[in-house]
Amino acid sequence: MRVTVILFFILSVPQTFACDIISRFGFETSDDLPWMTTPTNTPSERHEARPLGSTNAGQGYYEYLPPGYDCGDQDYPLLLFIHGLGENGDGDGQLDDVLDNGIPMMIDQNNWDQTLPFVVLSPQNSNGGCTSSGLINNFIQHAKTHYRINPQRVYLTGLSCGAIGSWNYLGNHTDSAVAAAVPIAGNGNPAFNNAGCELNRVPIWAFHGDNDNTVDESGTITPINNLLACNNPAPIDTSMVIYPGVGHDSWTRTYDMNHPDSEGHDIYQWLLSHRNDQVVVPSTFDVGRSLMVDFGDATGITPTPWNNITSLTGSASNLSDDLAVATTVLIGITDGFNGTNPNGIPANGVGYPGTVSADNMWLGSFDGHNAALLESATVVISGLVAGATYDLELFASRTGNDGGNGRLTRYTINGTHQDLEVSDNTNQSITFQGLTGSDQIELHITVSPDGAARFAYLGGLVLHRVQ
Numbered sequence: 001m002r003v004t005v006i007l008f009f010i011l012s013v014p015q016t017f018a019c020d021i022i023s024r025f026g027f028e029t030s031d032d033l034p035w036m037t038t039p040t041n042t043p044s045e046r047h048e049a050r051p052l053g054s055t056n057a058g059q060g061y062y063e064y065l066p067p068g069y070d071c072g073d074q075d076y077p078l079l080l081f082i083h084g085l086g087e088n089g090d091g092d093g094q095l096d097d098v099l100d101n102g103i104p105m106m107i108d109q110n111n112w113d114q115t116l117p118f119v120v121l122s123p124q125n126s127n128g129g130c131t132s133s134g135l136i137n138n139f140i141q142h143a144k145t146h147y148r149i150n151p152q153r154v155y156l157t158g159l160s161c162g163a164i165g166s167w168n169y170l171g172n173h174t175d176s177a178v179a180a181a182v183p184i185a186g187n188g189n190p191a192f193n194n195a196g197c198e199l200n201r202v203p204i205w206a207f208h209g210d211n212d213n214t215v216d217e218s219g220t221i222t223p224i225n226n227l228l229a230c231n232n233p234a235p236i237d238t239s240m241v242i243y244p245g246v247g248h249d250s251w252t253r254t255y256d257m258n259h260p261d262s263e264g265h266d267i268y269q270w271l272l273s274h275r276n277d278q279v280v281v282p283s284t285f286d287v288g289r290s291l292m293v294d295f296g297d298a299t300g301i302t303p304t305p306w307n308n309i310t311s312l313t314g315s316a317s318n319l320s321d322d323l324a325v326a327t328t329v330l331i332g333i334t335d336g337f338n339g340t341n342p343n344g345i346p347a348n349g350v351g352y353p354g355t356v357s358a359d360n361m362w363l364g365s366f367d368g369h370n371a372a373l374l375e376s377a378t379v380v381i382s383g384l385v386a387g388a389t390y391d392l393e394l395f396a397s398r399t400g401n402d403g404g405n406g407r408l409t410r411y412t413i414n415g416t417h418q419d420l421e422v423s424d425n426t427n428q429s430i431t432f433q434g435l436t437g438s439d440q441i442e443l444h445i446t447v448s449p450d451g452a453a454r455f456a457y458l459g460g461l462v463l464h465r466v467q
Contacts, residue, residue: 032075032150032152032153032275033077033117033153033272034066034068034074034075034076034117035068035074036066036067036068036114036115036117037067037068037071038067039067039114040067042110043064043106043107043110043111043112043114044107044108044109044110046064046065046066046067047062047063047064047104047107047108048062048063048064048065049062049063049095049096050062050063051091051092051095052090052091052092052095052124052126053092055142055146056142056145056146056334056380056382057123057138057139057142057146058135058138058139058142059091059123059124059125059126059135059139060089060090060091060092060095060123060124060126061091061095061098061121061122061123061124061139062095062098062099062104062107062120062121062122063119063120063121064104064107064112064118064119064120064121064122065119066114066116066117066118066119067114069119069148073148074148075148075149075150076117076118076119076147076148076149076150076153077117077118077119077149077150077153077154077155077271077272078118078119078121078140078143078144078147078149078150078153078154078155079103079118079119079120079121079155079157079271080121080122080123080136080139080140080143080154080155080156080157081102081103081104081120081121081122081157081158081162082122082123082125082131082136082156082157082158082159082162082163082165082166083097083098083100083101083102083104083122083124083125083131083158083159083161083162084101084102084158084159084160084161084162085129085130085160085161086100086101087100087101087124087125088124088125088126088128089124089125089126090124090126091124091126094124095124097124098122098123098124101159101251101252102159102251102252102255103120103122103157103255104120104122106255106256107120111256111258113257113268116268117272118155118268119143119147119148119149121139121143121147123135123139125165129161130161130162130164130165130168131158131161131162131165132165132168133165133168133169133171133172133173135165136156136165136166136169137169137172137173137177138315140154140177140178141315141317141330141332144177144317144330145317145330145382145383150281151177151276151279151280151281151282151318152179152275152276152277152279152281153179153272153275153276154177154178154179154276154279155178155179155180155181155182155271155274156169156170156178156180156181156182157181157182157183157184157267157271158183158184158186159184159185159186159251160184160185160186160214160215160248160251161186162186163183163184163185163186163187163206163215164183164186164187164215164219166181166183166186167183167186167187167188167190167191167223168190168191168194170188170191170195170199170202170204171188171190171191171192171193171194171195171199172194172195174195174198174199174201174202175201175202175276175278175279176279177276177279178202178276179202179203179271179274179275179276179279180202180203180204180205180237180270180271180274181202181203181204181205182204182205182206182207182254182267182270182271183204183206183207183220184206184207184208184250184251184254184255185207185208185209185212185214185215185219185220185248185249185250185251186206186208186215186219186220187215187216187219187220188206188219188220188222188223188224189218189219189222189223191223192222192223192226192227196230197227197230197231197232197233198233199223199227200227200230200233200234200235200236200238201233201236201278202236203236203237203238203274204224204227204237204238204239205237205238205239205240205241205265205267205270206220206223206224206239206240206241207220207240207241207242207243207250207251207254207265208220208221208240208241208242208243208250209242209243209245209246209247209248209249209250210242210243210244210245210246211245211246211247212246212247212248212250213247213248214247214248215248217242220240220242221240221242224238224239224240236274237274241254241263241265243263254267255267280318280326281326282318282326282327282328283325283326283327283328284327284328284385285321285327285328285329285383285384285385285388285465286321286465287388287465287466287467288465289321289322289323289325289327289464289465290321290322290462290463290464290465291307291319291320291321291322291327291329291462291463291464292305292306292307292322292356292460292461292462292463293306293307293308293309293316293319293331293460293461293462293463294306294307294308294309294353294355294356294359294459294460295309295310295359295360295361295458295459295460295461296310296340296341296342296344296356296358296359296360296361296459297310297340297341297342297359298310298340299342299359300342300355300356300358300359301355302353302355302356303353304320304324305320305321305322305323305324306353306356307319307320307331309331309333310340311333312333312336312337312338312339312340312361313333313334313336314332314333315330315331315332315333316330316331316332317330318330319331327383328383329381329382329383329384329463330381330382330383331379331380331381331382332379332380332382333377333378333379333380334378334379334380335376335377335378335444336377337361337362337363337377337445337458338362338363338364338375339361339362340359340360340361340362341359341360341361341362341398341457342358342359343359343398343399343400344357344358344359344360344396344397344398344399344459345357345358345397345398345399345424345425345426346358347426348395348397348425348426348427349426349427350395350426350427350428350429352395352460356395356459356460357395357396357397357426357459357460358397359459360396360397360398360422360457360458360459361377361457361458361459362398362455362456362457363375363376363377363445363446363447363455363456364447364453364454364455364456365454366454367454368454369405369447369451369452369453369454371454372447372453372454372455372456373446373447373449375446375447375456376444376445376446377444377445377446377456377458378442378443378444378445379442379443379445379458379461380440380441380442380443381440381441381442381443381463382439382440383439383440384438384439384440384441385439386436386437386438386439387436387437388436388465388466388467389434389435389436389465389466389467390435390436390441390463390464390465390466391431391432391433391434391435391463391464391466392413392431392432392435392441392443392461392462392463392464393429393430393431393461393462393463393464394411394420394429394430394431394432394443394458394460394461395420395425395428395429395459395460395461396409396420396422396425396457396458396459396460397422397424397425397426397457397459398422398423398424398425398455398457399423399424400423400424401423401424402423402453402454402455404452405451405452405453405454406421406423406451406452406453407421407422407423407453407454407455407456407457408420408421408422408447408448408450408451408452408453408456409421409422409445409446409447409448409453409456409457409458410445410446410447410448410449410450410456411430411432411443411444411445411458412443412444412445412446413432413435413441413442413443413444414435414442416432418430418432419448419450419451421451422456422457434466441463443461445457445458
């Protein structure tokens with residue numbers, strides 16, 4: 001049941017707001033849904049295009065922020081909308097195509113219920129076909145890093161090809177991030193074939209028309225019936241609605257509860273009735289704590305509290321600190337390395353575990369020093385506190401000296417660089433001290449022009465919060 005709490009309850013709210021609170025969309029006053037404020041403009045005026053390249057996301061997208069988002073420090077539920085095949089585009093000049101259907105169209109036409117507390121993000125697929133599971137996963141990480149999102153309230157919905165992508169995401173990631181999902185006119189059979197009954201870890205409410213000549217209704221009926229027959233694990237909240245006589249567009253009547261053909265299925269209330277308690281709510285990276293990251297081959301994993309990145313374009317969110325506490329910090333490789341190398345020196349004098357120094361990520365060229373200078377890699381550490389101060393220690397180790405060329409590696413932050421000779425290194429590291437003034441650190445790795453090296457390396461880093 002939806003409960004609207006009137007203004008006189010404002011005194012119980014701990015946050016300070018610059019806007020007037022009018023109500024609270026929640027199921028009881030003690031839960032974690034945000035308080036809502038008086039709208040000062042229309043939904044479409046809060047619907048902003050974020051073209052590809054204007055943010056750190058790998059996709060262009062539309063962003064809707066609910067009333068009051070800019071007034072305090074509350075966390076909000078995320079509703080991620082995945083469009084259909086016809087709305088694919090370049091993420092820039094074609095980004096408006098996302099507004100052609102579903103929730104983005106409702107917001108654009110000011111037909112969106114402003115009491116709904118969701119941050120709504122609608123990314124555009126630029127890769128052809130249906131939005132992939134990997135793109136959805138990466139975008140969720142972007143959203144959790146760049147918006148005030150309650151990580152236990154991430155919701156996924158999509159229509160047609162977007163529903164197929166949503167199903168496939170669930171088939172690969174189940175409840176790792178999503179609290180509930182609403183796929184409409186999609187095909188969940190591949191997802192069930194991939195994950196089987198594990199899909200039941202996520203509440204799923206699926207919709208389809210029984211006269212759909214584009215995506216057959218069996219794409220919903222078969223996987224939902226299969227999930228309902230499972231008992232290990234059993235369904236949390238799994239169901240479907242099959243509209244009689246309805247074709248492929250079964251989403252308009254589902255998303256828009258004011259539509260004349262709506263049957264009153266309140267998917268928004270249903271989504272908000274679910275929370276993913278399996279997701280760890282991260283803490284702020286505190287003063288005096290350290291974060292450690294091991295870069296390198298998948299055979300050289302370093303145990304907790306070290307964090308591991310083994311993919312050349314990999315990322316890790318909610319990094320653990322030295323007390324194994326999950327933090328808000330995310331690290332990602334935005335300009336990929338050329339490879340990983342297991343031939344470091346496990347015995348070292350810097351106090352790192354041997355698994356950290358025994359492998360590395362590398363970049364460079366076998367065609368000589370000048371060719372190697374054209375290669376680069378970038379590691380971005382985000383989710384930091386802009387006013388805090390950090391020290392960053394970097395280490396790498398590689399046996400041999402590349403036939404006398406050496407392996408002089410240059411690390412650069414904010415235009416300031418330091419070089420480390422990696423060849424046969426057992427006890428040298430470099431440290432950037434007093435980094436401050438931003439919520440992220442952008443580390444660039446290149447072959448140093450001051451040597452003859454053909455290769456540069458990164459084996460591990462330790463970020464320490466000073467103040």
